Amino acid sequence: MSGGNADTGGRRDPDALIRRAGVRGNPDFDQHFLVDDRVLDRLPSHLPDDADTSHVLEIGGGTGALTDRLLTVADRVTVVERDPTLAEFLRQEFADEVSDERLTVVEGDALAVDLPDFSTSVSNLPYGISSEVAFRLLPRGKPLVLMFQREFAERMAADPGTDEYGRLSVTAGHYADVEVVETVPKEAFDPRPRVESAIVRTTPRAPDYDVPDDDFFLQFLKAVFTQRRKTMRNAVRNTAHISGLGDADAVVEAAEEDLMSRRAGNVTPAEFAALATLAYDVGDPGGY
Structure with missing residues (x-):
């Protein structure tokens, strides 16, 4: 029919x-x-x-x-x-x-x-x-x-x-x-x-920023946004078990103070990308 x-x-x-x-x-x-x-x-x-x-x-x-x-x-x-x-x-x-x-x-x-x-x-x-x-x-x-x-x-x-x-x-x-x-x-x-x-x-469209690894970037976002009410400094430290970072303190110490004092809701995608790149380089991300 x-x-x-x-x-x-x-x-x-x-x-x-x-x-x-x-x-x-x-x-x-x-x-x-x-x-x-x-x-x-x-x-x-x-x-x-x-x-x-x-x-x-x-x-x-x-x-x-x-x-x-x-x-x-x-x-x-x-x-x-x-x-x-x-x-x-x-x-x-x-x-x-x-x-x-x-x-x-x-x-x-x-x-x-x-x-x-x-x-x-x-x-x-x-x-x-x-x-x-x-x-x-x-x-x-x-x-x-x-x-x-x-x-x-x-x-x-x-x-x-x-x-x-x-x-x-x-x-x-x-x-x-x-x-x-x-x-x-x-x-x-x-x-x-x-x-x-x-x-x-x-x-x-392609993003207007670069990331070292898409999977790591998306997992890093998932991690820090679980603590969106915290400063980025605390969010990065508290969620290493989600992001896979082996040395979250190294990321916090290497990042700009202004960025780490903000909350995730006030961080732009390009800033997240730059921070994820830094985390990938100095934070000992396991499995990526």
């Missing part, structure tokens, strides 16, 4: 898709179906103007409302869906596109399946795994348009010195320019989530 494209002026109606699938969203399993046509139509438009849409990856296909829109702008779409019932529904609903090899449905957990080489990703992410999925996608260096909980999105895009700025901001910014392009009300979903949502666009 193919649902066709005539539900709403050439687009499949999201409510009709839910009815055809015979399902109801289950908040316990992070199933909040996006049903607002205007938001669905705008999601692909948030891609950078020069984005390559030859192969678009969608994480969490649900009943296919966004899949339908992506097929109008992409040469090829791969959708990952964990729910076996929904995965089979997508194959049936979009049988023509599957037959034409324009759509591939991958059944499985987005954190476990092999992801294909994709040119960009547009996804309404399951919120429970949104962070892990984002950081599986960001290192691929492709443009992303992703739906998150609003609070998470704002932390992802935050600037130094703001309340929202933290490890998430620095880590995401290590891979891309990050911006919140649209906030989305609860009413756009069925069932409604407890929180507002937001759409984030990431545009890949």
Whole structure:
């Protein structure tokens, strides 16, 4: 059975898709179906103007409302869906596109399946795994348009010195320019989530600083931000068991006093990179 494209002026109606699938969203399993046509139509438009849409990856296909829109702008779409019932529904609903090899449905957990080489990703992410999925996608260096909980999105895009700025901001910014392009009300979903949502666009670019080892840099960030209320001096000393430093005191003694007297929330990404480089050089990081 193919649902066709005539539900709403050439687009499949999201409510009709839910009815055809015979399902109801289950908040316990992070199933909040996006049903607002205007938001669905705008999601692909948030891609950078020069984005390559030859192969678009969608994480969490649900009943296919966004899949339908992506097929109008992409040469090829791969959708990952964990729910076996929904995965089979997508194959049936979009049988023509599957037959034409324009759509591939991958059944499985987005954190476990092999992801294909994709040119960009547009996804309404399951919120429970949104962070892990984002950081599986960001290192691929492709443009992303992703739906998150609003609070998470704002932390992802935050600037130094703001309340929202933290490890998430620095880590995401290590891979891309990050911006919140649209906030989305609860009413756009069925069932409604407890929180507002937001759409984030990431545009890949190299950071404007150098680090000796990406894994060490990211682990160093994780360590010091566990004590974001402490000065950097104390944060570096107290978290050597997380960062892997064998000689945290050497790092504190070699670093600039002004930097070490600040808290992590007031340290820029470039300053973190310089400190991580110093820590790598003099702090005896084990395993890197």
